[in-house]
Amino acid sequence: MMATLEHTNFTVRDPKATAAWMHDVFGWKTRWEGAAMAGGYTVHVGSAHTYLALYAPNAPKPSAESTYNTVGGLNHVGVLVEDIDATETRVRAAGFEPHNHADYEPGRRFYFDDDNGIEFEVVAYD
Incomplete structure (x- = not known):
């Protein structure tokens, strides 16, 4: 397995x-x-x-460090969805701003940062 x-x-x-x-x-x-x-x-x-x-x-204490520059840092969480457009609508409704949209083989993606400073990548495959 x-x-x-x-x-x-x-x-x-x-x-x-x-x-x-x-x-x-x-x-x-x-x-x-x-x-x-x-x-x-x-x-x-x-x-x-x-x-x-x-x-x-x-x-809890906030961190001002960039996780992309810290060994062991959490850079982003990738979430696979079926309907990326509907998910983006719900992301906006939750108060988050999508950014860095891209179409690529084999799918589409965008990112958003939540209110904890955690970056999420939303992905849908064709």
Whole structure:
């Protein structure tokens, strides 16, 4: 069996708020939520097989570093969708501004930054 990415965990300001826009934009569901390490809170949002673990410590601190210049940094999260135009409409409705649109073989893509400074790449293949 080939290995499959099961989840990724990253820190956000408000896991419930981040999960809410992910429900609306990507159609994902909350799989689990509850108390987490160091007095924090976590929400697992995604599908039955893969998810993002959204963790907030008791006192989150913003980072001013560019992740593209930091070894081990999270550069972006790629999300595959069926209807890229409808997804872009939902991204805008959630208050995010799409950028860096491109058509390429074999599909189309755009990016947006969420309110945590996390960049998402949205991709649809032809």
